[in-house]
Amino acid sequence: MQAEIITIGDELLIGQVIDTNSADIAKQLNKIGVSIYQVTSVQDDKNHILKALKDAEKYSDIIILTGGLGPTKDDITKKTIAEYFNDTLVKNQAVLQNIEELWATNVSDKILQVNKDQALVPSKSKVLMNKLGTAPGMWFDKGNKTFISLPGVPYEMDALMEIEVVPKLKEKYNFPYILHKTLLVYGIGESALAARIEDWEDALPPNIKLAYLPNLGKVRLRLSAKGANKEDIEVKVDAEVKKLLPLIKDKFFGFEDEEGSVEIIIAKQLTKTGKTLAIAESCTGGTLAGQFTKHSGASAYFNGGVVTYSTESKVNVLGVSSEVIREHSVVSGQVAESMASNALKLFNSDFAVATTGNAGPTKGESDADVGTVYIAIASKDGVFSEKFSLGNHRIKVINKAVNKAL
Amino acid sequence: MQAEIITIGDELLIGQVIDTNSADIAKQLNKIGVSIYQVTSVQDDKNHILKALKDAEKYSDIIILTGGLGPTKDDITKKTIAEYFNDTLVKNQAVLQNIEELWATNVSDKILQVNKDQALVPSKSKVLMNKLGTAPGMWFDKGNKTFISLPGVPYEMDALMEIEVVPKLKEKYNFPYILHKTLLVYGIGESALAARIEDWEDALPPNIKLAYLPNLGKVRLRLSAKGANKEDIEVKVDAEVKKLLPLIKDKFFGFEDEEGSVEIIIAKQLTKTGKTLAIAESCTGGTLAGQFTKHSGASAYFNGGVVTYSTESKVNVLGVSSEVIREHSVVSGQVAESMASNALKLFNSDFAVATTGNAGPTKGESDADVGTVYIAIASKDGVFSEKFSLGNHRIKVINKAVNKAL
Numbered sequence: 081m082q083a084e085i086i087t088i089g090d091e092l093l094i095g096q097v098i099d100t101n102s103a104d105i106a107k108q109l110n111k112i113g114v115s116i117y118q119v120t121s122v123q124d125d126k127n128h129i130l131k132a133l134k135d136a137e138k139y140s141d142i143i144i145l146t147g148g149l150g151p152t153k154d155d156i157t158k159k160t161i162a163e164y165f166n167d168t169l170v171k172n173q174a175v176l177q178n179i180e181e182l183w184a185t186n187v188s189d190k191i192l193q194v195n196k197d198q199a200l201v202p203s204k205s206k207v208l209m210n211k212l213g214t215a216p217g218m219w220f221d222k223g224n225k226t227f228i229s230l231p232g233v234p235y236e237m238d239a240l241m242e243i244e245v246v247p248k249l250k251e252k253y254n255f256p257y258i259l260h261k262t263l264l265v266y267g268i269g270e271s272a273l274a275a276r277i278e279d280w281e282d283a284l285p286p287n288i289k290l291a292y293l294p295n296l297g298k299v300r301l302r303l304s305a306k307g308a309n310k311e312d313i314e315v316k317v318d319a320e321v322k323k324l325l326p327l328i329k330d331k332f333f334g335f336e337d338e339e340g341s342v343e344i345i346i347a348k349q350l351t352k353t354g355k356t357l358a359i360a361e362s363c364t365g366g367t368l369a370g371q372f373t374k375h376s377g378a379s380a381y382f383n384g385g386v387v388t389y390s391t392e393s394k395v396n397v398l399g400v401s402s403e404v405i406r407e408h409s410v411v412s413g414q415v416a417e418s419m420a421s422n423a424l425k426l427f428n429s430d431f432a433v434a435t436t437g438n439a440g441p442t443k444g445e446s447d448a449d450v451g452t453v454y455i456a457i458a459s460k461d462g463v464f465s466e467k468f469s470l471g472n473h474r475i476k477v478i479n480k481a482v483n484k485a486l
Numbered sequence: 487m488q489a490e491i492i493t494i495g496d497e498l499l500i501g502q503v504i505d506t507n508s509a510d511i512a513k514q515l516n517k518i519g520v521s522i523y524q525v526t527s528v529q530d531d532k533n534h535i536l537k538a539l540k541d542a543e544k545y546s547d548i549i550i551l552t553g554g555l556g557p558t559k560d561d562i563t564k565k566t567i568a569e570y571f572n573d574t575l576v577k578n579q580a581v582l583q584n585i586e587e588l589w590a591t592n593v594s595d596k597i598l599q600v601n602k603d604q605a606l607v608p609s610k611s612k613v614l615m616n617k618l619g620t621a622p623g624m625w626f627d628k629g630n631k632t633f634i635s636l637p638g639v640p641y642e643m644d645a646l647m648e649i650e651v652v653p654k655l656k657e658k659y660n661f662p663y664i665l666h667k668t669l670l671v672y673g674i675g676e677s678a679l680a681a682r683i684e685d686w687e688d689a690l691p692p693n694i695k696l697a698y699l700p701n702l703g704k705v706r707l708r709l710s711a712k713g714a715n716k717e718d719i720e721v722k723v724d725a726e727v728k729k730l731l732p733l734i735k736d737k738f739f740g741f742e743d744e745e746g747s748v749e750i751i752i753a754k755q756l757t758k759t760g761k762t763l764a765i766a767e768s769c770t771g772g773t774l775a776g777q778f779t780k781h782s783g784a785s786a787y788f789n790g791g792v793v794t795y796s797t798e799s800k801v802n803v804l805g806v807s808s809e810v811i812r813e814h815s816v817v818s819g820q821v822a823e824s825m826a827s828n829a830l831k832l833f834n835s836d837f838a839v840a841t842t843g844n845a846g847p848t849k850g851e852s853d854a855d856v857g858t859v860y861i862a863i864a865s866k867d868g869v870f871s872e873k874f875s876l877g878n879h880r881i882k883v884i885n886k887a888v889n890k891a892l
Contacts, residue, residue: 094513095509095510095511095513095514096699096706097509097699102505106499106501107502108501115499117529119525120524150700189677189678192678194681364779365778365784366772369775373769373771373772373773374881383796384795385792387792389775389779390785390788390789396833426802427802441782475780
């Protein structure tokens with residue numbers, strides 16, 4: 081079972097927008113056992129889209145298009161697909177109603193005919209209702225092949241994949257059972273980890289595949305198994321995990337659950353135990369707090385944070401002593417610890433995390449090398465800090481520091 | 487003059503790695519007047535790579551491949567290109583020397599034969615020396631067409647594009663001039679904007695193309711023009727911009743410059759005028775501060791911020807009056823204004839921005855509807871706030887609020 085992803089939009093071909101949609105779609109399809117044969121990005125050009133559709137149909141069973149469904153003149157995907165299927169556009173009443181509801185709740189401008197026209201869909205398509213935007217997804221059956229057109233806006237595409245496309249594909253096709261189990265490993269590099277678990281990896285049964293997914297100081301270890309019998313697969317994967325865990329117990333953080341990342345595991349733990357968190361950031365500049373607050377339910381445990389970016393604000397807002405800063409430099413374990421301890425009190429919380437460092441590209445108010453970051457953790461029982469050297473690429477330093485703090 | 491980019495690697499097709507290379511290459515080629523016809527991502531599979539090369543040769547003058555040049559067994563790009571050109575691999579002494587030098591300086595393990603074999607290149611290729619890694623770039627002339635193979639590691643690829651590929655392409659071809667001008671428009675939807683500027687758009691000369699790039703409350707309007715004469719193109723685009731500006735003057739924020747986004751324009755303005763900024767966030771939870779601090783140079787104008795997520799912290803940390811909160815609710819213009827005014831003082835800054843709202847999915851400590859966000863701006867001259875309804879998708883509400891605040 082193979083799929084092709086066709087992403088449509090001039091903005092992709094001039095490098096103005098990085099195509100994240102195809103990776104997202106590939107991930108979701110891989111989970112249900114569909115391999116991606118090819119990703120093709122083309123301009124908003126009718127003949128080129130038609131050619132891409134024809135080529136894709138030759139090699140793939142499932143063809144997913146994203147983009148080009150907006151209300152403006154440069155969006156031509158819908159018309160082009162209709163032409164590909166010798167179809168015409170007809171008004172879909174449910175889509176129109178959805179558009180009008182979205183408009184009434186979210187938009188103050190008057191609704192225009194071009195917006196209402198987004199309710200026109202090819203008569204042969206089934207509508208995939210887009211609750212987050214005005215462009216509906218569309219599903220076309222052509223024998224055993226499936227064509228799916230999705231909006232290019234990433235979160236609209238993503239929601240439609242999850243709510244509509246994946247369940248409907250599972251209904252139409254008989255996929256093998258695939259089990260993925262992902263272990264979150266922090267604080268060890270990919271190759272050091274590989275060396276450590278080499279013997280275990282070499283002895284894996286052939287139907288269990290292992291993938292290393294390294295990303296800025298964390299490695300996700302993914303075990304994947306495929307087969308007809310669900311229980312059999314689960315037993316075999318669990319047995320391997322049981323052998324693996326003792327080898328990585330000092331670096332293992334948890335299993336990646338449905339929603340994903342490590343901050344969710346922390347959030348659940350804090351919420352369950354009724355504990356609260358505060359964050360004091362310098363070099364990570366709000367990004368660490370943002371990792372928690374982007375998920376719903378944060379108010380249950382997150383009291384708040386400060387971004388004390390200037391040295392003055394570390395003293396005035398967070399009460400770090402000027403003397404400590406003078407003596408140890410603003411990028412130091414002492415300052416990190418003081419930031420964490422004071423944030424703990426300021427926000428009256430059970431735990432506090434603090435970051436101070438130099439993300440670069442130039443040296444700041446301290447003499448610390450670019451990439452030097454101190455992270456401190458405080459609780460009512462005390463405070464400790466650790467020093468990290470995180471390279472010389474600003475965005476990477478910030479994100480690595482966030483991962484180290486987590 | 488058209489190019490195709492072929493990115494090679496299993497990791498791209500399972501969604502493990504987002505392909506940023508093709509956007510980078512597209513940007514560099516667009517600057518010198520080369521349009522990208524198509525981006526194609528394929529697995530590390532010989533027959534598929536051969537097919538992609540053949541297809542690309544049909545439509546494009548310049549074909550750039552990235553990836554698959556590593557030393558391990560799954561990297562087959564080099565052998566496959568050699569086969570495509572009926573060529574054999576020969577040892578290149580200069581590349582071998584480069585590999586040995588890189589090894590001596592950076593790697594402690596002993597060099598292996600597979601590493602030395604990276605000095606084998608197709609005899610018909612010109613080597614593009616990769617000073618940052620062991621995989622050389624390769625250049626093939628086939629009549630007026632050009633094939634270029636680059637390593638997949640983004641910074642190695644990027645350096646080779648800049649130092650080797652772009653200068654050599656300029657030598658070989660006589661490119662037309664391309665001009666892109668992008669206007670940042672905030673606070674009006676894509677379709678309302680399109681309706682407002684329809685007459686102007688319809689009257690655009692045929693060699694000037696217009697694209698709408700909408701993203702959560704902002705729209706980037708991109709004008710593109712191509713031609714033989716640089717001055718002529720510039721005059722024509724400027725004339726169109728001059729006609730456009732009066733139509734959108736209440737929503738126009740600035741021109742997108744080389745680096746991009748609106749926070750950079752704000753940062754430059756603040757730095758130039760020696761003014762400082764503070765941020766007080768509730769619903770945006772650190773994300774607004776993170777938008778500024780991810781760019782270098784933030785310490786020149788960003789004094790700091792607070793993330794007063796809990797109501798208690800709004801009172802204790804930021805000094806918002808409990809009475810105001812009781813009377814007006816924690817999601818209110820009054821609270822937003824108080825947050826901004828108090829942050830201004832706390833961080834001793836010239837400007838302060840504050841957000842308070844309910845990002846959902848459930849109603850929080852206030853009675854405000856999900857999606858309701860108040861944003862306040864304070865300076866020494868006073869404070870004002872505005873109410874927004876930003877939908878019911880949490881991440882979208884947060885990012886729209888960030889864009890509204892900007």
